[in-house]
Amino acid sequence: MKVFVTGGTGLVGEPIIQALVARGDAVQALVRGDAAARRMRDLGADPLLGTVEDQRSWEAVRQADAVVHSAALVAARTQWQNFFQVNVEGTRLAATTARRFGARLIHISSVAVYGRQAADEAPGSRSEASPFGPLHEHDYYARSKRLAEAMVRTEVALGLEATILRPCVVYGEGDRLLIPRLSAVARHGLLPRIGSGHLGMAVVHATSVADAAVRALDTPRAANRIYQVTNDGELTNRQFVAALSDGLGRRIRVVPLPEPAAFGLAHVVQAVLRVVGPGLYPGTLTGAVRFWRGGNPYSSDRAQAELGWRPVVAHQEQITTLVRRCASTA
DSSP states (O other): OEEEEESTTSTTHHHHHHHHHHTTOEEEEEESSHHHHHHHHHHTOEEEEOOTTOHHHHHTOOOOSEEEEOOOOOSOOOBHHHHIIIIIIHHHHHHHHHHHHTOEEEEEOOGGGGOGGGGGSOTTOBOTTSOOOOOOTTOHHHHHHHHHHHHHHHHHHTTOEEEEEEEOEEESTTOSSHHHHHHHHHTTTEEEEOSOSOSBOOEEEHHHHHHHHHHHHHOGGGTTEEEEEOOSSOOBHHHHHHHHHHHHTSOOEEEEOOHHHHHHHHHHHHHHHHHHSTTBOOOOHHHHHHHHHOOOOBOOHHIIIIIOOOOOOOHHHHHHHHHHHHHHHO
8 A cells, every 4th residue: 555644753653654664555754854754764664855734745745545644733832823734724735635646534633623621521421423612712723623624524525535533642652742741840759630630541642543543544434434542541640640750760749739720720821821922822731731630531432343443552651661761861
């Protein structure tokens, strides 16, 4: 199979390329610079210099049987227009290119499309058919991912075959956000605990998302379906903190923080960030509070039943290893 991949050096894109190359697929990957091109060659993929938001880059893509679109802006402190160009326009170009080739599109979306309040629902209560909730205007990431899905659906109506994957919070070998940031905070020996710490967290490993993407390529019935990939192993906040402690080799003191106080503080900080950086993405600190509190309402039953997606990840072991790596390079 000939597969074109975006975001090849990213958290999800790289394990997708590794899986495709390992099974003998011919992979072409879109990259932004020479260092990324060298990395793609090392992985066995053919690099194409360009950007997802540039029409000329897509015109240079060679014929493919599938397009896997994993490139996205996630937490960049930048303007809405940049989120729109990369996440929405980039997805539109990926979808139109796949339709032009008669190729299957695998679009890596996010559970953020449901709205951040979805994380407050009961475990396992939210399926792919659940309705979308409201989004704050400053939630650039969630807004752009929702619009990106709309772009995919527009092309599906014109004949594209597409599969949308919605992971929750992703971490793994190429993580530049979650584990590095938590490791930096935990090095001071102090972390908050919101709630009991016993709720399962909405976290998934990048290799599990990659596995779902490859399975979606191989599954005819996955055409024009949506799959949540959000349950590849249990992890509570207490277990997360224990893994951070093991990785850092030091005891971490946990300070209880009432949920209302945590949300209040998050709202204040976001408001300040909007004032000091007008028009820039302030992040979603309220979403971070929900994540750290725990609670995973998303069901992966459809992915398990239709894709045979049943990864089992030892999250504590994985997190400990990644934290040790972060500590060694700090």
